[in-house]
Amino acid sequence: MSSAQELPSEDRAKARLGLIMFGLYALVYAGFVLINTVAPKLMGAILFAGLNLAVVYGVFLILLAIVLGLIYSQAASRMETRSAGGAEGAVK
């Protein structure tokens, strides 16, 4: 990752965190696609409140994107503040 190596450490750390989160989401997304192709009947299984796996997993994927996004944003902002040494903002 040389293009990242010449960057400030905070950018490198953010990029690494981003990649980890991307990997995590990609796994959950791949799980969804996999169940649909390998065991599609499983998608019809009722989980709770009369809702089946297809609906729960689908809405979960949407919510997970939002939640991971917020976590990433918090973490990235903290890194920026820390590297700016408490100086005004992190805008470079």
Add this chain to the structure above:
Amino acid sequence: MIYGVEPAAIIIFVGFVVLVLGISFYLGRRAQTASSYFAAEGKIHWAVNGVAFAGDYLSAASFLGIAGMIATAGYDGFLYSIGFLAGWVVALFVVAEPMKRLGKYTFSDALDSAFQSRKIRLAAAISTLVVSICYLIPQMVGAGALVTPLLGLPHYAGVIIVGTIVILIVSTAGMTSTTYVQFIKGGLLIIFSFVLVVFVLVRGFGEKPTDDYHEFASIPVDVSAGQVTGISSARYHVIDQVTTGDDTFVLIEHGGLQNWWHLQPDSDQPDSGRATVEEALSIVKTDDAVLYNGAPKESGEFYSVGHFDRIVVDGQEVESTGPLGPSAFLSTVEQSDIVLFPKASFEHNGAEVSVWYQEVMPGNRVMRPGLKFQVDEGATVASKLNFVSLMLALFLGTSALPHILIRYYTVSSPKAARRSTILAITLIGFFYVLTLFMGLGAMVSGIMDVESSNMAAPLLARLFGVTLFAFISAIAFATVLGTVSGLIVAASGAIAHDIIDNVLQKSTSDAAKVTAGKIAAAVVGVIAILLGIALKGMNVGFLVGLAFAVAASANLPSIMMVLFWKRTTSEGIVASISVGMISSLGLILLSPSFFERYGLDPAQAIFPLDNPGIVSIPLSFAVLIVVSLLTKGVANQVAATRK
């Protein structure tokens, strides 16, 4: 179908257009620099940019296409919602901040930042143009399709109106006015979709979806060796019958009109000699007339459809549900049986016949994948791979769409780019959850036009009064305006900034660059108008999927590798963009869908999948890696010159 022209919809739409044009001319009066034309001077607040992202991204395909697809194919339409949203994860975690850090006006800036290669510029600009045009065509066709039912104007008028307004918006203040158009439209779309869903939930479900809903007749008939020999009502006369696939359709005369009915064998005793014919909808096209349910369109024999066969709440069959919460809404559909209207087409006495017949579908099949994408019953390896390929292209395509990428340059910092992306994900995610309720609501509310599912959302709104219908219709137009503006700015940047300025190194002053951008915008706008008129009737959703596949194959591998692989060379990038673009387009032209368009047998298609992503995306990555390794010597020099 015939829809009444709605004056309120016209007034609201005209009001919206006057507002956005007013803003555009106001912003356009200020002295203009290339930075303000292509990137709104990087001064847009992150929150405004976040809403504008939603307005940019939620195209007519999202709003009209997905709602319509859910209304006809159930959960399979929602798969698009999931995939379209998941793509934003790639945008946020991988692409957003580096794109902002490395680029200025276009994504070629970021790709090229380490290389200063005119070949990269040219390749990236061409791929931007190809993806933008693939994406523009369905938007323009959609504009024409909307204007006919809503304003009573012909298709070409809608295309010209939208094209002209967009050219005005873009050529006055470029990205600045485009941003505000998208901001207003994105906000309105989400607010009014939410209002519509609240109305749908409060209304609940009923066995008779609307007061004037058509009563479907079914009549016992006698059959012998598959032939209908008698009908039990003296007022109905059997004229002829046609069997296509597993279904038999019977032409019946009643009250002077001839209509096609669907033969339903006795399920307990198929050989009993008894069966039933069920009323269906038909359109019969001959050389000199088109008959809707046996009569000309104007006589209003054709009606809208969509109802429950049986409504079940907590195991009990009910007539109506009353207001429902979100999860009760979904679980009621899951437990109930829904009547869908699949289409059958055949020839009869030289006429082209299309029949939409009733088919009872258990809710648990509507609420999981399978009605459109064959992954379960009757699935083949190809149909499963096709599904995987689509989901892959949706996941990787969003972050490589040029009109999305340029929005990162309108904010001041990588941090603002990140924040606006998160706001966009939240808003777009919320909207996509709403599509499930709008689509399922439309499916069973007796409002579906079997000829076109694209009007599902506006027609659903009409159930709740003229005002909501007028707003939703006006927003549907505005949706086209917002997305088309973004695409035209992206294409104009590719021409003026990438090709004229950097590849040909022609443009000298800042002002000349703005002028070049405006001329490019007008030219692309005119091309979009012409294509929108020429390709009337083309499937809207199909081309959007195609644009995603090309974007994911041509752009994404370079974007990711330039950020994360130090041995990427400029030759590798150029090869990857070219191979990704050509292979994805080529495979699409050899796909079953296109074979059908050529009038050939889809089963004979050279490439068995409709979605090329699963082949072309890995291929583009592989080409980038191989070519980069082969041109390593150059790479070392580049690495040494990097900052």
